[in-house]
Amino acid sequence: MRKSINGGDTEARSYRSDGLPSAIETSTVLSVLEWLSSDDCHALDEPGLIAGLGTRLVQIGLPVDRLTLHLMTLHPEILARTLAWSPAEPVEVRDREHGVRAQLSASPVMKVMNSGEPMVVRAGDPQWPWEGIDVFAHRGLQQISIVPLNNMDGPVSAACFATKRPGGFSVTDLMAIERIRPALRNTCEIRVMRQAELSLLDTYIGPMTAQRILAGRIRQGDIETIEAALLLCDLKGFTELSNSLTADKVLQLLNAYFDMVVPAITRNGGEVLKFMGDAVMAFFPSADAAIASRQALAACALIFRQLSDFELYGRRIEATIGLHYGEVSYGNIGSGRRLDFTVIGPDVNLLSRIQGACAPMGEELLITDDLRRRAGSDARSVGRHGLKGFAEPIELFAPGTA
Secondary structure, three states, X not given: OEEOOOOOEEOOOOOOOOOOOOOOOHHHHHHHHHHHOOHHHHOOOHHHHHHHHHHHHHHOOOOOOEEEEEEEOOOOXXXXXXXXXXXXXXXXXXXXXXXXXXXXXXXXXXXHHHHOOOEEEEOOOOOOOOOOOOOOOOOOOOEEEEEEEOOOOOOOEEEEEEEOOOOOOOHHHHHHHHHHHHHHHHHHHHHHHHHHHHHHXXXXXOHHHHHHHHOOOOOOOOEEEEEEEEEEEEEOOHHHHHHHOOHHHHHHHHHHHHXXXXXXXXXXXXXXXXXXXXXXXXXXXXXXXXXXXXXXXXXXXXXXXXXXXXXXXXXXXXXXXXXXXXXXXXXXXXXXOEEEEEEEOHHHHHHHHHHHHHHHHOOOEEEEHHHHHHHOOOOEEEEEEOOOOOOOOXXXXXXXXX
């Protein structure tokens, strides 16, 4: 007995046009199971996994003309990743944004993900159309077998086996797919967890810090000294905005502001260290101080250019930025099991004082001589200024020539 597509039980039967079951031997299915649990398979990335599996399924006699994996993710922008394989074709990889859930709500793929139950659907089924989905369209596929890949925790993924054979899959074919499913689920779950781990670390702490954590640098006091260009960007007039707009509009403005500042930093080789209310602290690590300093200046130019064209709810956004090149201690600080990756040191304190001096001096960007010289900038001097906590006046520079 097997489940019908409407949830009821139907008599198991072959879909082959000649009425004969497929001749798939147990030993050949076992060879696929052994491969899925092997070190060789474990070492493959997602495209390598689906290509290796598809090739082996065809070799053992399964009439698979299209194999797809729909792997759910934990990502602020990406809902799922679809991988698609066909014989003699390159693997397709499509990242699905969160809005796709509504678009695919009536598809059998989403039905399987939501219910956790497998489905077998022929082409032209009026209740569960699937031929229009991009990875299946215009391929002459006759039937699709969709199986859930139930993770221990989190959302359910799915695998789809599609064939062009007029009779569709036989009962023996479907039994082979069902035998393969647990091993495929396990190997996909490892990759989903690995991808979720990387995505969450990159999202919340940045790629460089994520690499340190994955490398085991997670103990309190694991700190190294690095040189980098340092940037501190602060939104002007945030308190006034907060007092004059509703909370939801303030959040929209704040997120729009971060959507301009953060990509400008990352596109120029920087990494965001912290969001401090409406301020962003970032650093630009590089073996070449001149490159790091020029990257920081390029990020500032892009930030100001994007802010100049922005308006929301009749409000424009302005920011002030401090730039400095210096030496910082980078690593874990905190207490017990609650740690934070951050940078500390006199140069970080100086950066904060420089940014704080922007508004009183009427400048949107202030740069130290340490960064100006390394970047080869012709910024103009705005004089030497006493900054709180520093015994000697600091010479500051602003964009433009003297």
